[in-house]
Amino acid sequence: MRFNHRELVQYAASKAGSADKEGCLWMKEGAKKKEKKNVGDYVQRWCLLAGNLFFYCKDEEANWENVIGLVILERCQVETDSDAVIKYGFRLFFYDDPDSYWFMANTGRDSDEWIRSFSCASYEYLRTSLGELRGQLMQITGKDPLIEGHPFGDFPVKNTLAITASAPGLGGEALFELTLACSSLVGSSRDSVPSTLIVTSCMTPPQMYWIRYAQTEVVESNCDPRFFTTVVFYKGTASMATNLKFEVFDVYDKVDSKMVPMGQAQCNLMDLVRTTNQSLRLEIVFNGSTCGFLHIKLCTSDAKQDDMFAAAPIDTELQPEVETSSRKSLGNFLCRPPLDNIVMRKFEFPTKLGAMLDVTEVMGEIRTSFSIPIILLERYIAEETTRAVDFESLTYQLKDDWEIARQDILKEHWDLTKLYRDSQRKLMEAMDNGMSFKKSTSKAEVELDFVPVNLHVQEMRVALQDPTFKDRAALAYVVVTAGCPTAYGKKYRQGGLARMQPTSAVSSAGIYRPSTDSKASRAQGVLGHIDVAQRAIRQHTTRLLEVARAGTCNPGEMQLPIRSVADTVHQLSSHCNVTLVNDALKNLHEAMANPPDVYMDANAYCQKIKEHVLSLEALVDNIVYKNAVGNLQGSVDNVLEAFDAAVVSLKKALYFVLLRESRQFLQEKVPLGPNSYTHRRDIVFSQAMTSVVYCFMEKVLHCLDNQLFVKQISSIGFLIYWESLLSTQGDEIGMLEDFIVAIHDVNTLQFKLVLAEDSNDSRPRITGTRYKFLVEVPLQETLYRILPIPLQNGKVISITAVMFTQGINEQQSYADILGNNTLQDLINNKSFQQMRSYCMRYTENFGISNSKQTEKARKIGELLEHLRVQVSIRKAKNTDILTLSQELSRVVDAGRITSCKSAKDRTAMSVTLEQAHILLREYNMDPECFQKVLDDTRSHGTRIRNTEKNIGIPQYAFNSIQVLALPKNYRPPEGTYKKAVPT
Numbered sequence: 001m002r003f004n005h006r007e008l009v010q011y012a013a014s015k016a017g018s019a020d021k022e023g024c025l026w027m028k029e030g031a032k033k034k035e036k037k038n039v040g041d042y043v044q045r046w047c048l049l050a051g052n053l054f055f056y057c058k059d060e061e062a063n064w065e066n067v068i069g070l071v072i073l074e075r076c077q078v079e080t081d082s083d084a085v086i087k088y089g090f091r092l093f094f095y096d097d098p099d100s101y102w103f104m105a106n107t108g109r110d111s112d113e114w115i116r117s118f119s120c121a122s123y124e125y126l127r128t129s130l131g132e133l134r135g136q137l138m139q140i141t142g143k144d145p146l147i148e149g150h151p152f153g154d155f156p157v158k159n160t161l162a163i164t165a166s167a168p169g170l171g172g173e174a175l176f177e178l179t180l181a182c183s184s185l186v187g188s189s190r191d192s193v194p195s196t197l198i199v200t201s202c203m204t205p206p207q208m209y210w211i212r213y214a215q216t217e218v219v220e221s222n223c224d225p226r227f228f229t230t231v232v233f234y235k236g237t238a239s240m241a242t243n244l245k246f247e248v249f250d251v252y253d254k255v256d257s258k259m260v261p262m263g264q265a266q267c268n269l270m271d272l273v274r275t276t277n278q279s280l281r282l283e284i285v286f287n288g289s290t291c292g293f294l295h296i297k298l299c300t301s302d303a304k305q306d307d308m309f310a311a312a313p314i315d316t317e318l319q320p321e322v323e324t325s326s327r328k329s330l331g332n333f334l335c336r337p338p339l340d341n342i343v344m345r346k347f348e349f350p351t352k353l354g355a356m357l358d359v360t361e362v363m364g365e366i367r368t369s370f371s372i373p374i375i376l377l378e379r380y381i382a383e384e385t386t387r388a389v390d391f392e393s394l395t396y397q398l399k400d401d402w403e404i405a406r407q408d409i410l411k412e413h414w415d416l417t418k419l420y421r422d423s424q425r426k427l428m429e430a431m432d433n434g435m436s437f438k439k440s441t442s443k444a445e446v447e448l449d450f451v452p453v454n455l456h457v458q459e460m461r462v463a464l465q466d467p468t469f470k471d472r473a474a475l476a477y478v479v480v481t482a483g484c485p486t487a488y489g490k491k492y493r494q495g496g497l498a499r500m501q502p503t504s505a506v507s508s509a510g511i512y513r514p515s516t517d518s519k520a521s522r523a524q525g526v527l528g529h530i531d532v533a534q535r536a537i538r539q540h541t542t543r544l545l546e547v548a549r550a551g552t553c554n555p556g557e558m559q560l561p562i563r564s565v566a567d568t569v570h571q572l573s574s575h576c577n578v579t580l581v582n583d584a585l586k587n588l589h590e591a592m593a594n595p596p597d598v599y600m601d602a603n604a605y606c607q608k609i610k611e612h613v614l615s616l617e618a619l620v621d622n623i624v625y626k627n628a629v630g631n632l633q634g635s636v637d638n639v640l641e642a643f644d645a646a647v648v649s650l651k652k653a654l655y656f657v658l659l660r661e662s663r664q665f666l667q668e669k670v671p672l673g674p675n676s677y678t679h680r681r682d683i684v685f686s687q688a689m690t691s692v693v694y695c696f697m698e699k700v701l702h703c704l705d706n707q708l709f710v711k712q713i714s715s716i717g718f719l720i721y722w723e724s725l726l727s728t729q730g731d732e733i734g735m736l737e738d739f740i741v742a743i744h745d746v747n748t749l750q751f752k753l754v755l756a757e758d759s760n761d762s763r764p765r766i767t768g769t770r771y772k773f774l775v776e777v778p779l780q781e782t783l784y785r786i787l788p789i790p791l792q793n794g795k796v797i798s799i800t801a802v803m804f805t806q807g808i809n810e811q812q813s814y815a816d817i818l819g820n821n822t823l824q825d826l827i828n829n830k831s832f833q834q835m836r837s838y839c840m841r842y843t844e845n846f847g848i849s850n851s852k853q854t855e856k857a858r859k860i861g862e863l864l865e866h867l868r869v870q871v872s873i874r875k876a877k878n879t880d881i882l883t884l885s886q887e888l889s890r891v892v893d894a895g896r897i898t899s900c901k902s903a904k905d906r907t908a909m910s911v912t913l914e915q916a917h918i919l920l921r922e923y924n925m926d927p928e929c930f931q932k933v934l935d936d937t938r939s940h941g942t943r944i945r946n947t948e949k950n951i952g953i954p955q956y957a958f959n960s961i962q963v964l965a966l967p968k969n970y971r972p973p974e975g976t977y978k979k980a981v982p983t
Contacts, residue, residue, distance in 0.1 A: 008055075009067055015050040017775075021117040022048045025058065045069075052121045071101065078118040080111075080975045090115050098226035112978055144217060144656060169497040172551060175238070177299050178272075179214060179230040180246070182284070185223045185262065185292035187250055194250040194262060195220040198294075198577070200231050204781055210760075211339075213237075215420060217272040218251050228300075242269040246294055248284050262286060265294045273300050293336075295550060336822050339364030339457060340436055341949075343942045349933055352924045359919065368763055369438075370431040372690040373450035376767045376773075377424040380682055381417055383770055388413040390655045397652075402591045405753050412676070419674045423450060440902035441949040444489045448685040453483025454903040454950055457698055458917045458942065468940075477918055478702060479896040479911060480695040481903045481946075483727060485644040485688035486738040487680045496737025500677045522580055523657040523771075530654075534647055540564040541636045548623070548632050558624050562617055562709040565639065569613055572643075574607035576650055584653035586927045591656065605646035612639040681741060685771060686743035689749065691877075692720060692801065693764055693775055695895040696751055704783055709893050714791055716841045717798035719752065721889035723882055725900040725910060727807030727826045729815040735901065736805065743803045747770045751797040752776045755784045769884065800838050802831040804885045808877055808906060810965035816876040825874075827879060832871045833890065836864055842892050863888040879967050884913050887921070905956045908943035909970040935973040944976060 016022070026042040026575060029955065030249035044055040045068075054071040071092070081089030086104055088111040093100040094314035119125065130152060137145045146152055180198055187194035197218045201210040214232075247265045249259040263286030272280055278298040283290045339823065349357045391410050398406060426447040438451045460477045486496065492499050544561040581602045587593045616635045665677065703709040706942040724739060726732045748771050756762070756778035765776040784792065791797075805827050807815060815821050839860050847857030848880035867884040887894060898914075916933040919925040925933070938944065938956075948954040958966070958977040 004126045008070060011053075012048060012050070012055045012067055015048060018052045019048045019743070020121065022046075023110065023114075024106065025110075025114065026106075027973055028102045032564065039589065042102070049073075049117055049121060052123055071122045073118060074123060076118075080115065080973075084228065092118060095295045109978060112975060129577070142392045164208045173206045175233050177233065179227070179297045179299060180231065181224075181226040181295040181297075182248065183293045183295065183375070185225070185248075185284070185410045187223075187252075187262075192250075193221045193223055195252065196222065196225045196262070197251050197259065198250045199247045199249070201245040201247070202238060202242055203245070204239055205780075206476075210245055220251075220311055228323050238269060239271045243267075244269060244272075246282075246284075248294070251339050261292045267296070272296060277294075278413065288426065289585060340367045341365050343945045345937075345945075346942045347933075347936055347941075349929050350926045352926055355464055357919060357923055357925060358463040359915075360459075361942045362459040362461065363456050363935065363946065365437045366455055366457060366694050366742065367436050369436055369455050369690060369694070370427055370451060371763055372693055372766070373686045374424055374427050374431070376686045376689065376710040377420050377450060378428070378683070379766070379768075379770070379773075379888075381420045381424070383657060384413050384417040384420065387658070388417065390651070391659060393652060394655060394659065395458070397593065398591050399593050400847075402663075403593075405663045406659060414681060415674055419679070423447065426453070437949075440483065440904050443483060443902060443969060446489050447488065449489055449683045452485065452687040453488075453692050454946070455480070455691060455694070456903070456946065457481075457694070460913055460918070464923070476702065477890070477915070478698050479898055479914070480691055480698060481898050481907050481911060482687070482691045483902045483904075484724060484739050484899040485691070485742040486683045486735040487683045490675060490680055490683075492734025496626065496739075497677065497681055497735075498737035498743040499779070500680065501971075517659050518661075519580060519880050520661040523584070523654045526575055526578075526581060527654050528769075529788065530572065530647055530650060533572045533575075534643070535564055537643055538640070540568060541640060544620075545633065545636060556762050558620055562620050566613055566617065569606065569609050569643070573603075573608075574604040574645075577606060578602070580654060580657070581650060584657045585649070585823075587660070588653045588656040600649070602650065604756060605649060607643045609639065609646055611641045634711075663965035680738070681745070682741045685745045688746050689773070691897055692746045692799070692895075695720060695897050696775075696799075697764070698754075699893075700777070700894040701783075704779075704786065706893075710788060710791070712846065712893065713797050713844065714788055715794060715845055717800050718839065719835075719838050719889070719894035720746070720799060720801040720897065721835075721885060721894045722801060722803040722897045722899065723886065723910065724803055724805035725808055725898075726805060726908040727809055727815055729807070729811040729818075731809070732811060733823065736827075739805075739899075740827065741799050746801045747799055749799045750774045751799070752794060753784070753787060753791050753797075754778055754794075756780050764913075784853065799944065802832060802838075804828055804831050804881055806877065806879055806882050808879065808909075808970050810962050810968055811966050812877060819931040825871075828871045832867060835867075835885070839888070839892060860888065860891055863891065877967055879970070882910065883914075883917065886917070902950070904947055904950050905958060906970070907947065907973075907974065908938065908956065909933075910942065912937040912943060934969065939976050941972050 006608045023046075025045055025047045026049075027045050028041055028043075029693060045058065047054065047056045049055075052073045054073055055065045055067055056069045072177060073092075076092060076094045078090055078092050081091055081102070081104075086102075086109050090105075090111055091100050092103065103114065125412060129425060134145055144578055153571065178200075182196060182198075185194050185196060190590050195218055196216075198216045199212060200214045202213045203210050214229075216227040216229045219227060243266065245264060247264045248262045250262050251259040263284040263617055265282035265284050267282060272278060280294075280296045282294045282296065284292045284294050294365070305889070332590065344363075345361045347361075349359060351357060368910040388410055390411070391406055394406055410559045424444075427450065430447070432833050438448050438453050438455070442448055443453045458479050458481055462475050462477070538563045544558070546558045547561065586599070589599050612635070616639055619632060619635050675823055699718075700713070724736070724745065725738065750773075754765075754776045759780065761778045763778075765778070766773050768774045779787075806812075807821075807824065812821075843857040843860060846853055847860075865885055867888060870878060870880045870884060886896075898907050898910055900910075912934055915937060916925075916930055919933060920927060920930060944954045944956075947956055951957070954976075956972045956977040958972060963971050
């Protein structure tokens with residue numbers, strides 16, 4: 001290549017002071033470029049980077065008349081020098097040149113900045129970036145941002161839709177592609193020629209949702225458009241069972257991105273492959289009418305076509321009778337809740353035997369993560385409104401001091417109701433605007449309080465390239481990552497929930513124990529029983545009157561409802577004639593400004609009802625057996641009147657129990673409305689429940705083909721292992737105290753698998769009351785029919801949630817020095833007891849069913865013993881607790897969630913470390929590659945992309961001191977962290 005030296009010198013001089021990057025570097029020149037070990041071979045040069053031109057001259061005065069070198073940064077790559085001798089070193093090498101340029105910066109920060117500047121300098125990088133941004137805009141607007149004839153219009157457009165396997169650097173292997181065309185299209189108005197856009201979606205059984213996969217460009221004003229953008233499928237993204245949906249739109253205003261649907265067509269990939277010429281002509285149908293035809297052509301090589309057919313029997317047949325690993329999906333496609341912004345990265349690592357492991361990381365946001373908080377807010381609003389109305393029923397009845405307290409409490413409840421309405425409205429607006437992800441930088445935003453921070457599903461898929469290990473192909477290991485459930489925006493001046501509860505929330509062992517046996521909790525339970533009894537007695541008396549009016553006077557028909565009335569009254573008496581209710585009646589009587597002259601306890605109220613029921617029974621006997629005439633309606637009215645009077649008095653007494661608890665909060669200066677204990681607990685529970693629900697869905701949908709797993713969750717419930725990396729120092733103690741309550745509350749959750757109403761029915765449904773919710777997970781009929789009969793009949797699945805916690809950062813170092821880790825030890829001891837109890841139930845039920853399960857039971861026993869030892873010893877940053885509990889949770893098929901403050905940095909270190917342990921433990925990965933796996937997945941995997949999604953740059957939020965404080969296996973590689981990074 002020939003250059004004009006004078007023009008280059010003038011260009012360099014003109015860029016001095018305004019270049020992309022300028023400064024001092026140490027570099028090798030001449031023959032020494034091939035050697036890098038000797039630091040003394042480096043010479044100092046003043047360097048300037050302008051576009052893709054890298055100049056260097058001899059002196060720092062930047063006398064560009066003395067330019068001694070120019071490097072054109074094309075077809076090159078820059079990488080960090082890992083040699084400990086050359087500190088802050090990096091290498092620039094070219095694809096077609098064996099020589100390299102070796103550089104050394106004065107500081108780590110300078111090194112990082114030069115590496116990043118070199119990486120972004122090439123024309124190819126800018127071209128790729130343009131394609132990605134152009135693709136994103138086309139996805140959002142449905143139009144090409146470049147006008148027709150634009151000089152960059154011929155550049156390839158990067159597909160940025162849900163499946164991103166085609167992204168540069170992912171190593172995805174194209175399996176086949178579809179070319180699309182239309183004919184005889186009818187526009188949105190009959191006299192118009194349409195401008196057409198096609199959106200392709202996929203659904204692979206047992207997956208239950210259409211996932212938007214790709215889209216074409218817009219072909220303007222053409223009734224027979226042919227599309228240049230093909231639909232490319234990569235290995236692992238589809239199977240012969242995949243269903244395809246093509247939605248055709250008429251883009252009538254590209255400027256404002258306005259379009260209308262013209263219709264859609266659907267087909268199965270197997271149908272397309274089996275055609276003679278591998279092409280289909282489908283009708284495009286809208287509201288039952290044909291508006292044109294879609295032509296699909298499949299293009300693939302013969303070898304890859306054989307691969308597609310080979311996978312068909314696995315992917316198209318459900319085999320519930322075959323016991324498989326709990327990590328295998330039904331077929332090769334991993335079914336999951338609907339995900340957005342999926343990121344995929346591929347790696348290869350060697351095993352001890354020389355085979356190669358294909359490791360794929362997949363990370364995605366949960367598209368419906370705002371739905372559960374919105375539903376919970378609706379429940380909270382209803383409960384707060386009901387509570388306020390209950391307290392209003394005590395108006396004008398109480399003494400002055402109680403009346404003042406009642407009014408204050410009532411105002412707090414109405415204020416909280418208003419706050420929840422505002423929160424719900426803002427979340428619905430955010431969801432309508434397409435928001436489904438809460439960044440770590442938004443964790444203190446009040447309008448997003450109820451949404452978990454940085455919620456993602458992370459999968460590691462592993463396949464062996466060795467054909468002798470086909471039975472171990474396509475295994476997936478799933479973990480949900482989310483910021484710790486905490487009211488971050490409320491701060492921690494009073495600590496977390498474990499310290500905020502007005503009555504003692506600390507047991508004799510010193511750990512938080514939320515009281516489910518408190519008077520208020522039991523009072524709410526009795527109120528629920530009263531409501532059930534009130535509805536039942538009206539139903540039975542109504543039936544009695546209907547039978548009587550029919551005139552048959554059949555003894556059986558008349559006696560059945562009267563017996564039901566008597567049984568209902570007996571149930572009411574058993575629930576209410578207890579110390580709690582009698583004490584409540586007595587306390588209310590004493591607090592009344594004008595109490596009744598005669599005090600009645602619960603037994604007196606129930607006896608009065610029973611007297612009327614006996615009269616009703618006698619009247620019914622006379623009518624049935626003696627043909628006597630009596631006023632049945634009047635007798636029924638007497639029963640209902642006595643019942644309603646008793647219910648009113650009993651309910652008011654129980655409301656007074658709740659009022660007393662609320663007054664206790666006020667006396668201890670704990671607010672009841674906004675910023676209250678209840679408000680904080682609702683926020684924390686919403687975040688925790690959202691994470692748990694999607695963890696349950698992710699795990700269950702992966703394992704429905706595993707009979708043993710389905711029997712396990714049906715008989716002993718579903719285990720969730722939640723890993724915490726929070727320290728026991730500073731604000732993170734408050735977060736941990738919130739976390740404890742969250743774990744307790746999610747243990748009250750129950751799940752039920754139900755039949756989906758239609759193909760689009762995918763969102764979980766929630767019923768119940770605060771901290772006692774039932775979550776219904778809809779399944780498509782194909783999946784629902786393979787469930788055991790008890791689950792099909794509505795058997796609920798209980799939850800056992802355990803949390804093991806171990807701080808690993810510099811704050812935990814301070815805590816260990818100060819001896820401030822008691823809370824951490826208590827949490828781990830309690831969680832171990834819960835984990836052991838679940839594991840014992842597991843081995844009792846399934847440990848001896850066959851030799852494989854016997855071996856599994858033995859392994860569970862060994863892991864429990866090792867975990868017991870680690871939990872009981874006092875050791876600073878004992879990460880063995882986390883490693884053992886991770887392995888144990890995988891053995892017993894538990895759901896997995898990992899959290900730190902924002903599920904970004906420490907979580908990334910933990911997730912990648914667990915993946916490396918799995919490869920080492922289960923796939924005989926070469927131990928010498930262990931550190932390489934950690935470095936590669938942390939530098940180039942999905943978790944570094946997670947940091948970029950949250951803070952805008954692919955850097956972990958550690959500085960050099962913080963990195964040194966981390967345990968060795970939790971440290972990020974050089975070049976992936978820097979000091980001033982937002983968190």
